[in-house]
Amino acid sequence: MIEVKWDLLDPEIISRQPTINIGVIGQAGCGKSTFMKAICERAQLERIVTMNLAFANAKIYKCENDECPPPLCYKAYGSGKEDSPLCELVGFQNCRMKLLRHVSFVECPDDLNILMPMLITSVPSIQGVLLLIDANERFPQKQTSDFLAALKAVGLNHIIILQTKVDSIKESIAMDRLEAIKKFIKRRIVGEAPVLSVSAKCKYNIEDVCEYIVKNIPLPQHLVKRPCVSIFRSIDISKPAPEIGETKGVVFCGSLRRVNQMIEIGPGIVDKDENGEIKCTPIYSKIVSLYSEQNELQYAVPAGGLIWIGTTLDPTLTNADSLFGQVLGEVQFLPRLFCKIAVGVQMLEERTKLGRGEIVKLNIHSSSIVARVCQASGEGGIVRLKVKSPVCMMQERFAISRNVENQWRLIAIGYMRGGTTVDGEKIYPPHIRRLGWNL
Numbered sequence: 052m053i054e055v056k057w058d059l060l061d062p063e064i065i066s067r068q069p070t071i072n073i074g075v076i077g078q079a080g081c082g083k084s085t086f087m088k089a090i091c092e093r094a095q096l097e098r099i100v101t102m103n104l105a106f107a108n109a110k111i112y113k114c115e116n117d118e119c120p121p122p123l124c125y126k127a128y129g130s131g132k133e134d135s136p137l138c139e140l141v142g143f144q145n146c147r148m149k150l151l152r153h154v155s156f157v158e159c160p161d162d163l164n165i166l167m168p169m170l171i172t173s174v175p176s177i178q179g180v181l182l183l184i185d186a187n188e189r190f191p192q193k194q195t196s197d198f199l200a201a202l203k204a205v206g207l208n209h210i211i212i213l214q215t216k217v218d219s220i221k222e223s224i225a226m227d228r229l230e231a232i233k234k235f236i237k238r239r240i241v242g243e244a245p246v247l248s249v250s251a252k253c254k255y256n257i258e259d260v261c262e263y264i265v266k267n268i269p270l271p272q273h274l275v276k277r278p279c280v281s282i283f284r285s286i287d288i289s290k291p292a293p294e295i296g297e298t299k300g301v302v303f304c305g306s307l308r309r310v311n312q313m314i315e316i317g318p319g320i321v322d323k324d325e326n327g328e329i330k331c332t333p334i335y336s337k338i339v340s341l342y343s344e345q346n347e348l349q350y351a352v353p354a355g356g357l358i359w360i361g362t363t364l365d366p367t368l369t370n371a372d373s374l375f376g377q378v379l380g381e382v383q384f385l386p387r388l389f390c391k392i393a394v395g396v397q398m399l400e401e402r403t404k405l406g407r408g409e410i411v412k413l414n415i416h417s418s419s420i421v422a423r424v425c426q427a428s429g430e431g432g433i434v435r436l437k438v439k440s441p442v443c444m445m446q447e448r449f450a451i452s453r454n455v456e457n458q459w460r461l462i463a464i465g466y467m468r469g470g471t472t473v474d475g476e477k478i479y480p481p482h483i484r485r486l487g488w489n490l
């Protein structure tokens with residue numbers, strides 16, 4: 052894959068598409084959705100029910116007059132806002148504002164058993180996190196420690212803490228709790244994480260959050276030119292009786308594609324041949340439209356937000372979200388399809404390991420796949436897994452869960468080290484070949 056430098060502040064790009072993803076995390080009911088709706092000026096969020104995620108985009112501006120006082124010189128609007136609106140602050144209403152960021156906020160699940168695997172596979176594309184704490188709840192809460200531990204474990208360091216719903220409690224109580232949160236955070240986080248009070252209902256302090264996002268959360272680095280994208284959702288938008296020549300559309304979510312580009316989707320149609328061997332037939336199509344929320348794009352950079360990709364695919368292929376979890380990319384540039392994988396395993400609890408024959412669940416990008424441990428070695432925690440259905444390995448790191456009392460519990464982080472492709476090719480580095488396994 053070729054690494055290219057995109058200018059993620061290029062006005063032409065951020066005018067239409069987010070170039071940074073920020074996770075919104077917090078316990079159930081702490082105000083995540085309401086905060087996102089307030090900062091993104093949305094009545095509804097875009098929900099990916101299968102993954103328990105919700106998305107919304109916001110543009111963050113700063114007044115171009117240096118005398119306009121912070122934080123009020125910052126302002127967030129919805130994704131459709133013009134590029135240089137007038138400042139709304141009294142005394143500066145003749146001044147233009149400059150677009151500094153176009154952010155995609157991602158509301159994450161509050162259940163750690165779902166959140167952690169999601170973070171493990173998504174962290175390369177999430178640059179920072181807003182951690183919300185409900186001002187109505189006594190502090191400290193166990194969940195806050197758990198969330199902080201989870202963020203540390205996955206290496207998410209750019210965190211902004213928000214005490215939410217401060218309009219609903221007495222100011223003195225809100226101040227005391229804010230101090231308690233600040234002390235607690237200082238002990239738990241190496242370095243400083245900003246702690247702010249907000250009210251989404253009253254739109255209080257949203258400007259402060261905007262300033263901290265611009266100053267504290269860096270834009271993504273290391274974007275690759277030919278990335279593949281995970282399909283989060285596939286739907287049929289064709290009318291019941293399309294007229295001749297009308298495009299039948301199927302919409303996906305992902306990144307970096309351009310209109311008129313030919314695409315390939317893998318594993319595609321998975322079937323068994325006459326000998327009972329698994330057979331994968333990739334699906335080919337063409338992009339006819341790209342959207343980021345309501346903004347139509349000619350091309351999408353591999354950096355932020357959900358991108359809706361309209362294609363010429365036969366809509367029957369996408370029934371019941373059936374392409375969810377598959378990988379979409381440029382023709383002939385999809386990652387290899389594996390049926391067995393060799394994995395470096397980092398167990399999350401000491402003195403535990405994976406046993407031969409054990410059934411585990413892997414979360415790899417948007418897909419979750421069941422696998423069986425077919426070989427395990429004491430050396431460096433390498434295991435070999437046979438996946439139940441072929442997997443298109445587009446990233447190195449993924450989550451491994453074990454079934455405990457009928458619930459999948461995250462137990463390890465897996466790192467792809469090699470494997471056997473569906474065509475029978477064995478791609479293993481020397482240190483795995485030396486284990487003497489029957490590969």
Ligand SMILES: Nc1nc2c(ncn2[C@@H]2O[C@H](COP(=O)(O)OP(=O)(O)OP(=O)(O)O)[C@@H](O)[C@H]2O)c(=O)[nH]1
Pocket residue numbers: 077078079080081082083084085086161215216217218219249250251252253
């Ligand atoms: N007073 C007040 N209430 C708020 C504020 N933000 C959210 N709420 C209320 O808190 C409740 C939960 O808000 P949500 O935004 O749905 O919280 P959530 O974290 O998205 O909830 P889940 O997605 O179910 O985990 C709702 O009844 C909101 O009206 C706020 O700033 N002030």
Ligand SMILES: [Mg+2]
Pocket residue numbers: 083084085158
């Ligand atoms: Mg919510």
